[in-house]
Amino acid sequence: MRVLAVCGMGLGSSLVLKMNIEKIMEQEGIPGSVEVKDLSSIMGEQADYIFASEEIGAKIEHPAEVISVKNMTDKNEIKEKVLAAYKKL
Amino acid sequence: MALINFIVYEILNEPAVLVGLMTFLGLALMRKPVSKVISGTLKSILGFVILGAGANVLVGSLNNLGPMIQDAFNIQGVIPTNEAIVALAQQTFGSETAMIMGFGFIANLIIARLTPLKYIFLTGHHIFFMAALLSAVLGTAGITGAPLIIVGAVILGFVMVLFPALAEPFMKKITGGSDVALGHFGTTGYVAAGLVGKVVGDPEDSTEDIEVPQSLSFLKESVLSTTLTMIIIFFVVSLIAGRDIYSEYSGGKSIFMFSLMQGITFAAGVNIILTGVRMIIGEIVPAFQGIGEKLVPDAKPALDCPITFTYAPNAVIIGFLFSFLGGLVSMFLLGPLGLALIIPGMVPHFFTGATAGVFGNATGGKKGAMLGAFVNGVLISFLPALLLPVLGSLGFANTTFGDADFGVVGIIIGYIAKLFA
Numbered sequence: 001m002r003v004l005a006v007c008g009m010g011l012g013s014s015l016v017l018k019m020n021i022e023k024i025m026e027q028e029g030i031p032g033s034v035e036v037k038d039l040s041s042i043m044g045e046q047a048d049y050i051f052a053s054e055e056i057g058a059k060i061e062h063p064a065e066v067i068s069v070k071n072m073t074d075k076n077e078i079k080e081k082v083l084a085a086y087k088k089l
Numbered sequence: 090m091a092l093i094n095f096i097v098y099e100i101l102n103e104p105a106v107l108v109g110l111m112t113f114l115g116l117a118l119m120r121k122p123v124s125k126v127i128s129g130t131l132k133s134i135l136g137f138v139i140l141g142a143g144a145n146v147l148v149g150s151l152n153n154l155g156p157m158i159q160d161a162f163n164i165q166g167v168i169p170t171n172e173a174i175v176a177l178a179q180q181t182f183g184s185e186t187a188m189i190m191g192f193g194f195i196a197n198l199i200i201a202r203l204t205p206l207k208y209i210f211l212t213g214h215h216i217f218f219m220a221a222l223l224s225a226v227l228g229t230a231g232i233t234g235a236p237l238i239i240v241g242a243v244i245l246g247f248v249m250v251l252f253p254a255l256a257e258p259f260m261k262k263i264t265g266g267s268d269v270a271l272g273h274f275g276t277t278g279y280v281a282a283g284l285v286g287k288v289v290g291d292p293e294d295s296t297e298d299i300e301v302p303q304s305l306s307f308l309k310e311s312v313l314s315t316t317l318t319m320i321i322i323f324f325v326v327s328l329i330a331g332r333d334i335y336s337e338y339s340g341g342k343s344i345f346m347f348s349l350m351q352g353i354t355f356a357a358g359v360n361i362i363l364t365g366v367r368m369i370i371g372e373i374v375p376a377f378q379g380i381g382e383k384l385v386p387d388a389k390p391a392l393d394c395p396i397t398f399t400y401a402p403n404a405v406i407i408g409f410l411f412s413f414l415g416g417l418v419s420m421f422l423l424g425p426l427g428l429a430l431i432i433p434g435m436v437p438h439f440f441t442g443a444t445a446g447v448f449g450n451a452t453g454g455k456k457g458a459m460l461g462a463f464v465n466g467v468l469i470s471f472l473p474a475l476l477l478p479v480l481g482s483l484g485f486a487n488t489t490f491g492d493a494d495f496g497v498v499g500i501i502i503g504y505i506a507k508l509f510a
Contacts, residue, residue, distance in 0.1 A: 011363070012214075015371060016393070018371075053395070
């Protein structure tokens with residue numbers, strides 16, 4: 001599963017998101033990678049899913065499915081969404 | 090002897106490799122697989138070289154704007170842009186910055202482990218910027234070698250727990266007591282906004298009860314907002330300077346094409362630098378966080394300022410507008426006071442103004458958000474102007490550090506260091 005974690009600068013909240021998603025993928029034995037990107041440079045990127053905050057997520061237009069996260073630091077919410085996404089794949 | 094010479098004169102003098110070494114240590118300590126250690130180390134070295142290339146692009150545009158303002162107004166014009174000043178600082182203080190950052194991480198962990206200030210500062214680019222500021226300020230004061238790195242790292246580790254601790258009472262109010270702290274070096278502005286809010290307003294009269302158009306949220310896309318601001322700044326400065334002055338710099342091009350291309354070149358430089366910073370930070374921070382979780386399991390992660398935005402989206406927009414207003418008002422006050430002209434940039438006012446708005450709203454509702462963010466805007470204009478003298482030759486670069494804490498820390502440390510040096 002190839003995931004992009006996206007925020008305005010590609011440095012702050014997206015990095016937090018990346019670390020949380022990576023940890024969950026490791027725990028659950030999900031193969032794949034998570035990369036950090038900023039909003040301006042995702043268009044040419046290939047991915048299965050894009051994770052972002054709700055406000056950023058609303059602005060993304062991309063062939064991959066965009067998954068919005070309400071609370072960037074809520075590990076349970078992120079875990080649920082990562083597992084659901086992996087099942088759909 | 091040959092080996093020691095190689096280490097001291099070749100490795101320690103090559104900041105890119107030094108950054109790679111720090112990443113290597115972090116990843117190896119976390120016992121990551123060999124492939125991950127190699128790719129992480131190489132990526133952070135690449136990132137550092139990319140950062141330097143971006144600085145060259147950006148300087149091309151900055152070296153037109155600064156002298157043009159000088160010719161037109163007879164005053165030093167400065168656009169605070171963290172990425173720009175840090176990339177420039179790497180040309181002189183690259184090795185020092187890398188070492189201070191590496192040992193600063195360790196200082197943060199030790200302080201969090203031993204004292205009640207249990208925060209682990211995870212906003213990597215701000216750690217990098219603060220390390221660059223400290224090496225420039227201490228270096229300018231005449232401190233060199235091991236003392237520079239030790240003093241710098243201890244101060245860095247200390248401010249990495251101090252500022253999250255200062256923001257904590259307000260963060261509890263904003264988030265309703267969750268387990269995340271704020272790790273951002275604009276905290277002086279946010280605390281000021283929170284205190285102003287307490288005095289002027291009522292938290293019940295919240296910004297979130299009004300309708301605010303969210304159309305300004307495109308500013309969050311920092312590459313775009315930098316481009317737009319810089320085109321406008323070039324255009325306005327050229328217009329005021331007049332044809333005689335701007336044609337000297339435009340090489341005969343019209344004011345429209347000149348402003349457009351210079352603004353875009355500046356933003357392209359910032360974007361290249363950010364790409365480099367992302368490659369460095371994206372490898373170092375996860376390693377640091379992993380070590381932190383093992384050594385200080387009860388510590389709170391201190392995270393970047395946009396984590397506060399979801400708690401009061403209206404205050405974000407109001408905060409940006411009033412902070413920018415504070416920046417504009419200050420711009421007209423700085424000249425008569427004999428200080429450098431600080432041109433308000435969109436990116437610092439958006440991120441720190443928005444956060445100040447959220448803080449002001451938490452203690453003083455609408456009035457708190459407006460006045461608090463305004464005060465933040467004034468602070469991030471006057472602090473950079475007062476910071477310039479302690480930056481030495483970097484103070485003449487036409488750009489400087491943007492966020493409030495860089496100013497506060499730089500000014501305090503700069504003047505103390507001068508007493509000892």
